[in-house]
Amino acid sequence: MFIKHHIKKAATLAVAALFSGSALAEGELFFYNWVDYTPPELIKKFEDETGIKVTVDTYDSNETLLAKLKSGATGYDVVVPSQNFVTIMISEGMLEKIDVKGMSNYENVDDRWKGPTWDPNQEYTAPWQMGSTSFSINMEGYEGEGNSLGEFFEPSDSMKGKVQVFKTPDEVIPLALMYLGLPQCNENPADMKQVQELLLKQKEYVKTYNSETMVANLTNGEVLMSSHWDGYSMKNRLDSKMETLKYVHPKEGIIGWFDSLVVPKGAPNKANAEKFINFMMDAKNGAELSNFNRYASPLKASAVGEYLDPTLGTAPEINIDPSVPVHFSETCSAKATKLYDRVWTKLLQ
Amino acid sequence: MAFNLPSNPLARRWFGLAPAVITIFAFMVIPIMILAVFSFMPADPYGGVDKGFSTEAWIQLFFERDLDDSLIFEPVYLQIIFRSIVLAVLATMITLAIGFPVAWYIVQQPAKKRELLLFLVTIPFWTNLLIRAYAWILILGKNGMIEKPLYALGLIDDSLELMYGNLAIGLGLVYSYIPLMILPIYASLEKLDFNLVEAAHDLYAKRSSVIRKIVIPLCLPGIIAGSILVFVLSLGDFISPSILGGGKKMMLSNLIQFQFSSARNWPFGGALTMLLLLLVGIGSFFYVRVSKKREGIA
Known part of the structure; x- marks a missing residue:
């Protein structure tokens, strides 16, 4: 469909x-x-x-x-x-x-x-x-809680080759910074090195980097966890009749847009x-x-x-628990953008 | 005729060529020149270029600036370029290995059937490449057309993981470009004088030496043309790696696209494009030369 x-x-x-x-x-x-x-x-x-x-x-x-x-x-x-x-x-x-x-x-x-x-x-x-950016998990048979960015960036072994991630650094790196507790629009190479290591480790679990096909892939089981937007994930859950699809509001925070x-x-x-x-x-x-x-x-x-x-x-997707911090993405400096792109190129080299 | 053609033969020739020359100039030469100029300008942080002169983009191909501004050798881009070349060469070899026998088979058929077969070869061109790539997802994907019947028959109980990997990229490239290999080879095989083949057989040449010494040298132009087409298009292919391959490893074309979008580094994108053109140019040049030499020996 x-x-x-x-x-x-x-x-x-x-x-x-x-x-x-x-x-x-x-x-x-x-x-x-x-x-x-x-x-x-x-x-x-x-x-x-x-x-x-x-x-x-x-x-x-x-x-x-x-x-x-x-x-x-x-x-x-x-x-x-x-x-x-x-x-x-x-x-x-x-x-x-x-x-x-x-x-x-x-x-x-x-x-x-x-x-x-x-x-x-x-x-x-x-x-x-308006909405938020986070990730969704097919909770069927999943052992985790579905409440932390750690489950996305450092998945359990059952998720090997079952993770889909957005294909632009702009959508992924802010969440990674949030998980690591580092400042957004980061210009510090040492911080970005940590982000890079995190993403490289995550890559071992990633099936595809793509910002368009998550609905199809979650629905047919090609992936069990994917970057997602709140409303799109809800649409995914309803249209594909996948009641086990959970849009995660991570305790570390969520990106608002x-x-x-x-x-x-x-x-x-x-x-x-x-x-x-x-x-x-x-x-x-x-x-x-x-x-x-x-x-x-x-x-x-x-x-x-x-x-x-x-x-x-x-709907659980769009009604965010007030305890979850919401961060609206800002425009980053050229210096930060350059670092982000370096991290991303290294990731996909 | 509604208008008079120039009477001077030279002017007439130019008049005839003008549409092609203008098209190539306006839609190829000028854009390439713009990119070449861009590659020597500083990047605007929000995309586009700023005024001035800068070689930063070309330096970035090989070096990374350390915090103290010293240059360190950085092979990451060269690695991506190298991978793209290897993939394009492989795709060319596979399409040649499949395309040649196919063309050979078609040429042996009676004229009526030949037409039909050639027609079948061209059918995929009727549909946009992107749509065909999505069709492959339906075929290769989980619970797709390949897996579903195998599940039903109980032959497999876990996904074959056909999508999102090198296999899918390779299939995508070979499938997309194989007609471009078959058609030129067919064209040169069609002109082949089969009396020569017969003569060789009469002189007790082995099957393999007939192919090697008669057929291949005579249809070399077709093989060269097909190989160049497949190589060039595979090297610049964008859809197979990102849609079928899962976008986990960048190819040269993805890297270029990335520079113009997320990275907002148009000069570097321009430099990469120039490099791609250069590679294609060098590749084609040597291929033609080496093949010409072989043709001379044979």
Whole structure:
């Protein structure tokens, strides 16, 4: 099922590539989003309501998105970076200013997420989804508790060749630093050496480094433990009817993220992009988004409440125990990035 | 005709070539030149390049800067490059070993059947490479098309672990590029004058020496063309190692992609790309030369 999905994605991508040259035509919107993160029903609803033809293209990491935009790729109207990449894109002048505050549905946004630290005046971003990064275990026959990062980075022998890890250092190293009790955005080579040793030891248990195939691999048993995002893991559990799949909230802490809708500089259909952004802040649409993705909604609970799938309220994945520390990834210095990349290259050399 | 061709024969030739030349120039030469220039510029920490001149990217290929800025020899990138070359050579050898007999078999068939067989060889090209790679996951993966029947028959009781390893990478490469080996060899075998083979047999040449002394030398151009195609594409292959191999070991192409994405080091990515081009160029050059020499002897 997931593979079929992928093939469809790849086909969409090919079509998007074909038509990106003619993006100037009116009545179009080019939406560039993470893999498996766009509810097709909502896109259809938006098309029906506005008559705007939407093309969805996908990427697998913030880095891919940044590289693509940096390379001068134009033609995208709305993209979905995480908070630390929003900071980079604003400082690099890569985003169009949009009047989010003036939009009719802005009042639906939860007060906590109005004017967030990465966009204090709400000039560039509108909220999309929020969640956390950790890992999931198929608890069937598993001897551990499923409550520590140690189970992921230093797995038991039964996990040999059964672990899947995200393929970007940006998603893995912050968790490793957290496990080792070291500061984030680390510029200290001695600390990063420890991270490297930890990851090299973990590698003996790793089946694949991939940020897209964890649902398929967990479902068919190719792996028993995998890097995961909270909502995606819940979707995985429900869609694959895998009640034994546990998304771990490690006692050492969890990485939080907040994805926003932004409009890249030079977007060909800015007006349509703004319509789309306002559409997504509608209470019913925002709730449907969360119902599809299974991530927490950044809209007011009072607004989305009645439309939200009740299982979201009690789902173990997205309701984090208050004792678990949540760390929001920051933008690291060039020096830290260089060290991270060195660790990663050594890991996969 | 709607327009007049230039009357001067030279101008006419250039006129005919222009579309190809312009396409190659605009979509290959210029991008490569941009990358070459980028490789001599300092990296912008958020991707892209800053103004100025820097050889840092080329130094990084071989050395690592210690904390006191002294250079230490660092073989990590050379290791990745070496592995990629070994893999590409292996893929070329395997596709040749399979592709040659296949082409030989096709050429022996009656014309009608030949057409059908060639058509079958080209069918995989109809589908995108990425999609075909995902198809292999369905075939090789756990509870996939190979394992499921074996489970059902009770022949195995544990996963065969076919996916995510060297076997899967190798299969992916051979499967993807074998048509590019078969077709050129077929083309040169088709032109082979079989009277020569018959003559050799009449003169009591052994089967093996007929192949070695008559067939191979005469279809050498096809073998060279096929080998170069497979070698070049395998060396730059990106999908097999990351999707089928599990991405546990980087290949040159993954390393290049990594520099343009996570590492945000475009100059180094540019330098690696130049190196890849250089390797491909040198490889093809020597292959052609060595084979030409052998052709001369034979």
